[in-house]
Amino acid sequence: MPDTNAIITALTTICGAKSVITDADETAPYLTDWRKHYTGTATAVVHPGSTDEVSRVLAYANEHGVPIVPQGGNTGLCGGATPDTSGDAIVLSLKRMDQVLSLDLKSNTMVVQAGCILETIQRSAEAEGLLFPLDFGSRGTCRIGGNLSTNAGGLGVVRYGNARALCLGLEVVVPDGRVMNLLSPLKKDNTGYDLKNLFIGSEGTLGIITAATLQLFPAHQAVVTAFAGLRDIDAAISLLNLCQSASGGRVTTFELMPKSIIDNVMEHYPDTVQPIADIPAFSAFIEISSTAPTDAMPGSDGTMPLNNLMEGILEASLEDELINDATIATSGNQRAALWAIRELTPESEIKAGVAYKSDISIPIEHMAEFYHRAAAAAEAIAPGVRVFGFGHLGDGNLHYNLCIPRQGHPDFMALFPEFDTMLSGLLKQYGGSISAEHGIGQKKRHLLRDAKDATALAVMEAIKKALDPNGIMNPGKIL
Ligand SMILES: Cc1cc2nc3c(=O)[nH]c(=O)nc-3n(C[C@H](O)[C@H](O)[C@H](O)COP(=O)(O)OP(=O)(O)OC[C@H]3O[C@@H](n4cnc5c(N)ncnc54)[C@H](O)[C@@H]3O)c2cc1C
Incomplete structure (x- = not known):
């Protein structure tokens, strides 16, 4: 491997001096994960500004055996974006490649650079009356390349699927620096192996995602949010199925909340409003949404169609003793108060x-x-x-x-x-x-061998070897 100066000179030649960081204070945020469980060291943090620059950095790293750790928003929860402590790696941050490249209103698709922040994508879709439904607490910091590389899930998966289901195409730089253009928005393309889906969820171990074509959806016109105290966990499953059948599959969120975590939120955030008088051992946080404008219009009695639907579901559930109490948000403030319990859960856990x-x-x-x-x-x-x-x-x-x-x-x-x-x-x-x-990252790597089918693991290892024979891509992660 070349010495540090030679590596920094090469990176500077490719990306420009401003895009290569070596100062300890400036690199520190890139070297520790969000939960502060892992801290590594690196020769440099580099911020390429284009696919071409990513390609040239990888070609150089591959030729000289320099490990590359891709990083998006660094909000991952498995240490996948943190280098090891050898100090040999380059952290390749996609932060500068943060643009929405195009939005097509006929196909409802959007092409974005990999460093585009999830919330920016959501807002860009909203501005056109559309929805990008991937959503979770780190939306303001995480980036779409990281979302796809971890095949992220979150709060809307029950209706829209995880990141994989929302991605139509990808541009990927493979470890030797070649660019693979799979950005096509085609929904049907049976021309051999599904390489796009190989890179989604590969946590930066096979190459670097530089751009993606995303599927957008009609925006929600109406939503109803409810909180229900459950008889038990099996009752939650019955209630979920009831919500799905009664709403025609329009459940967008269905979260199980044990009393232990609700009590913990209330303890650490005393301003939180307790949704029902007696919180049983398990509760459900439910949202049903509609894209139909008619659902946004009150009926002749002034009531909203989705609220009526939810009331019917909850009344039937009370009769069947699936639930013992429930509340439905009837204003934006009440909805925000219910969401606060769910959104404050991770922070309240840290405080516990x-x-x-x-x-x-x-x-x-x-x-x-x-x-x-x-x-x-x-x-x-x-x-x-x-x-x-x-x-x-x-x-x-x-x-x-x-x-x-x-x-x-x-x-x-x-x-x-x-x-x-x-x-x-x-x-x-x-x-x-x-x-x-x-994902697996470095956190669950020791568990994978026992958890995964042996043949599947061997196929994964063969793919890794074929695509990255020099082992430069995110070493020590997944495998
Ligand atoms: C408050 C909070 C709530 C969260 N809630 C959820 C949740 O509900 N559901 C969920 O799934 N996750 C959740 N997460 C985890 C995290 O936000 C997601 O995993 C997110 O998708 C990571 O995106 P990122 O840009 O931060 O990726 P990073 O953390 O930077 O990277 C994650 C992995 O992807 C690789 N990578 C990053 N960019 C690229 C690229 N362009 N090409 C190749 N590899 C790349 C990295 O090497 C690493 O292995 C949450 C995190 C926080 C802090």
């Missing part, structure tokens, strides 16, 4: 203390059994552990987090390997996954 975090998915029919067995097993490992298992029940995906007992613990983090083994074992038994949406 150190927690083991997971991002599991499980066939929905096994969700209740899994939840309670895992809770009992966690309690056996750490008496008093607080189980914060919340999230995207509509997708069979929970953030099953285990928080330090209220009375404290002398070395809670030392228990994480035991939690790993316990959860992995249960997930295997129920046919679940150790990562529903955050």
Whole structure:
């Protein structure tokens, strides 16, 4: 490998001096992940301004065996965008490539550079009366290249699918610097292997996404938001199915919220409005949306069609004893108050203390059994552990987090390997996954070998070797 000066000179020649950062204070934010669990070092952080510059940086790195760590908004939760501590890597940030390149109102598609911030994409679509439905808490910081590289999920997956489902085309720079143009917006293209989907979810280990063609949707004209106290987790599944059938599949969000996490939000954010008088062990946060303008018009009695629909669903659920209480937002403020509980959940968890975090998915029919067995097993490992298992029940995906007992613990983090083994074992038994949406990164790499089918893993390794024979792309991640 060339010495540091030679690498910096080469990067400066390609991208310009202003785009190559080596100062310790300036590089620091790029070298630690969002959760501050991983910190690495790097020769430099480089900000290419075009696909051509990315291509030339990769060609140079490949020729000289310099590791490359791609980075978008650095909000990933598995340490995927953090280099190791060798100091050999270049962090390649896509921040400068942040433009919306085009928006087509006939096909409802948008072409964006990989460094475009998710919220910018959402706003650009909104300005044209359209919707880009990928959405979650880091929307103002994360970038579409990172979203696609992690195949991100979030709050609207139950209706629109994850990042993969929203992407029609990609431009990718492969490790030797060649540019692969798969940006076509075609919905149907059966010309061999689906390479676009190979790069989506590959967490920067196979190449660098430089641009994407995204599918947009008609904007929502009406929405109804509700919070329901549930009989139990199985009742949540029945309620979800009822909402889907009654609304014609228009459920946009269906989140499971245990009492433990609602209490935690209320404790750390005392201004939060408690949605119903008695919060049972589990509640559901539900949103149904419509793109039909008629749903935005009040009926002759002044009531809104979606509110009537939700009222009917909740009344039937009360009768069937699926729920014991519920509230429907009747104003923007009430809707914001309900959303606040869900949106404050991650921050309130941080305030509660150190927690083991997971991002599991499980066939929905096994969700209740899994939840309670895992809770009992966690309690056996750490008496008093607080189980914060919340999230995207509509997708069979929970953030099953285990928080330090209220009375404290002398070395809670030392228990994480035991939690790993316990959860992995249960997930295997129920046919679940150790990562529903955050990816593997460096955090779950040690779990993958046991979790993944052996042949599938061998195929993944063969693909990695074929595309990146010199192993320069994001070493130490996934495989
Ligand atoms: C408050 C909060 C809430 C969140 N909620 C959710 C949620 O509900 N659902 C969810 O799925 N995630 C969630 N996340 C995680 C995170 O925001 C997503 O994973 C996001 O998609 C990462 O985007 P990023 O631009 O920050 O990527 P980064 O963190 O910069 O990178 C993530 C991975 O992608 C690779 N990468 C980045 N850009 C490229 C590129 N252009 N080409 C190739 N590889 C690249 C990196 O090397 C790394 O492996 C949340 C995070 C926070 C902080």
